[in-house]
Amino acid sequence: MGLLSILRKLKSTPDQEVRILLLGLDNAGKTTLLKQLASEDISHITPTQGFNIKSVQSQGFKLNVWDIGGQRKIRPYWRNYFENTDILIYVIDSADRKRFEETGQELAELLDEEKLSGVPVLIFANKQDLLTAAPASEIAEGLNLHTIRDRVWQIQSCSALSGEGVQVTCVSDDWMCK
Amino acid sequence: MFVQVCLYFYCKCLWRCLKFVVRKLTGRCELQRICYNTKPGAARTMKIEASLKGSKSKRLQTSVSVHPDAIEKTIDDIMELKRINPDINPQLGVSLQACLLQIVGYRNLVAEVEKLRREPYDSENPQHEEMLLKLWKCLKPNSPLKARISKQWCEIGFQGDDPKTDFRGMGLLGLYNLVYFAERDTGIAQQVLSDSLQPKYRYCLRVEKNYSFAIVGINITDLAYNLLVSGALKTHFYNVAPEAPTLTHFQQTFCYLMHEFHKFWIEEDPLDIMEFNRVREKFHKRILKQLQNPDMALCPHFAASESLINM
Numbered sequence: 001m002g003l004l005s006i007l008r009k010l011k012s013t014p015d016q017e018v019r020i021l022l023l024g025l026d027n028a029g030k031t032t033l034l035k036q037l038a039s040e041d042i043s044h045i046t047p048t049q050g051f052n053i054k055s056v057q058s059q060g061f062k063l064n065v066w067d068i069g070g071q072r073k074i075r076p077y078w079r080n081y082f083e084n085t086d087i088l089i090y091v092i093d094s095a096d097r098k099r100f101e102e103t104g105q106e107l108a109e110l111l112d113e114e115k116l117s118g119v120p121v122l123i124f125a126n127k128q129d130l131l132t133a134a135p136a137s138e139i140a141e142g143l144n145l146h147t148i149r150d151r152v153w154q155i156q157s158c159s160a161l162s163g164e165g166v167q168v169t170c171v172s173d174d175w176m177c178k
Numbered sequence: 179m180f181v182q183v184c185l186y187f188y189c190k191c192l193w194r195c196l197k198f199v200v201r202k203l204t205g206r207c208e209l210q211r212i213c214y215n216t217k218p219g220a221a222r223t224m225k226i227e228a229s230l231k232g233s234k235s236k237r238l239q240t241s242v243s244v245h246p247d248a249i250e251k252t253i254d255d256i257m258e259l260k261r262i263n264p265d266i267n268p269q270l271g272v273s274l275q276a277c278l279l280q281i282v283g284y285r286n287l288v289a290e291v292e293k294l295r296r297e298p299y300d301s302e303n304p305q306h307e308e309m310l311l312k313l314w315k316c317l318k319p320n321s322p323l324k325a326r327i328s329k330q331w332c333e334i335g336f337q338g339d340d341p342k343t344d345f346r347g348m349g350l351l352g353l354y355n356l357v358y359f360a361e362r363d364t365g366i367a368q369q370v371l372s373d374s375l376q377p378k379y380r381y382c383l384r385v386e387k388n389y390s391f392a393i394v395g396i397n398i399t400d401l402a403y404n405l406l407v408s409g410a411l412k413t414h415f416y417n418v419a420p421e422a423p424t425l426t427h428f429q430q431t432f433c434y435l436m437h438e439f440h441k442f443w444i445e446e447d448p449l450d451i452m453e454f455n456r457v458r459e460k461f462h463k464r465i466l467k468q469l470q471n472p473d474m475a476l477c478p479h480f481a482a483s484e485s486l487i488n489m
Contacts, residue, residue, distance in 0.1 A: 045347040047337055049397060049454035049455070071390065072332075072338075073386055077450070
């Protein structure tokens with residue numbers, strides 16, 4: 001079920017487009033991740049007003065990635081982008097411990113959204129290049145991820161800056177396709 | 179492919195022959211002809227730049243990247259190489275020098291701006307902190323900041339309680355630009371900020387129609403930076419800077435872009451903030467189009483720049 005079945009469906013009909021929604025607090029690294037996925041330069045990133053969108057070709061899939069700004073005042077607009085989402089990617093700044101509670105609340109609210117019910121969620125524990133970053137296991141525990149029962153989920157440590165973990169996830173996405 | 183290569187060399191050969199014939203007929207080299215026939219400003223400097231870069235002489239090719247102190251010597255070399263008698267053509271040396279100062283100055287400005295952009299905001303650095311606090315004081319002179327880490331920063335359009343994370347890829351350049359705008363063009367900056375804080379309503383429901391001042395300042399810094407690095411700003415700088423364009427020119431351009439963007443945003447009347455990137459892209463294209471006109475100067479409206487306009 002969940003991610004497995006969706007991706008199985010994808011496999012049976014190649015060329016299918018996958019709509020990926022990238023969410024998370026401001027400064028989590030969503031735009032950097034988006035650019036990293038699209039193999040673009042990541043040295044000129046500015047805070048996102050509104051949203052960015054990129055289409056990435058990956059192993060026969062067309063991934064349409066929507067990166068929505070994480071600023072508090074933009075968060076009410078997230079819901080406008082829920083429709084037809086195939087995968088939700090939620091990005092967390094693993095070094096920003098002070099806002100773990102805030103990010104947990106936002107994630108919990110997303111998981112309660114009707115339009116996102118059953119949508120597989122991939123959580124990126126980003127910024128692992130920083131010494132102060134919390135490991136993915138600690139974040140998973142802090143956010144009570146193990147209580148998620150209604151969908152497929154996965155947490156993945158990564159550094160959008162160095163690209164580490166980002167491509168691995170593409171591979172594991174891919175692995176789940178099969 | 180082969181045909182294209184042949185065509186390229188054929189055209190190049192034809193161009194050289196044409197230049198040779200014109201030179202023999204008029205008794206003037208290309209540089210002289212440009213200076214005599216084109217009025218000073220971007221039109222002339224850009225032609226001179228293209229001529230120098232396309233020259234077959236190494237000395238002329240490298241002249242566009244000499245150190246500013248070596249420009250006089252370079253001009254003498256060019257005159258000698260082209261066998262131009264400075265006593266008969268006294269104005270030519272002056273004109274060429276002005277052009278070369280602009281060309282070399284632009285290259286150096288790109289390097290200076292790039293260096294600032296690469297320097298990340300560091301909250302351990304007292305100078306950086308001082309500038310950040312200055313930004314607050316200029317924009318909000320009547321409401322003191324209660325703490326360095328404070329939700330108040332959102333009032334001037336940063337995303338959270340500590341602006342340091344918002345500078346990101348634009349580094350100190352974003353802060354320098356914002357402080358310049360707030361300090362030198364205070365009236366307009368405060369006006370743009372206060373417009374961006376007015377609540378907007380549609381069918382009695384509040385909508386986020388306003389952009390956030392500070393982070394849009396960082397975003398417009400990116401736009402100005404791209405215009406500079408791509409060379410699009412040459413038109414503007416060669417028209418307004420009498421000699422080498424400086425960081426001040428760049429910052430004045432930023433102020434102009436902030437003000438223009440603000441007016442553009444109001445004209446476009448977007449549904450809400452989510453249209454930001456669409457409007458920004460449209461604005462970018464409009465500025466690029468304006469800069470294609472060699473007579474174009476993005477004249478900042480405020481007094482500080484009046485002495486710099488050299489038209």
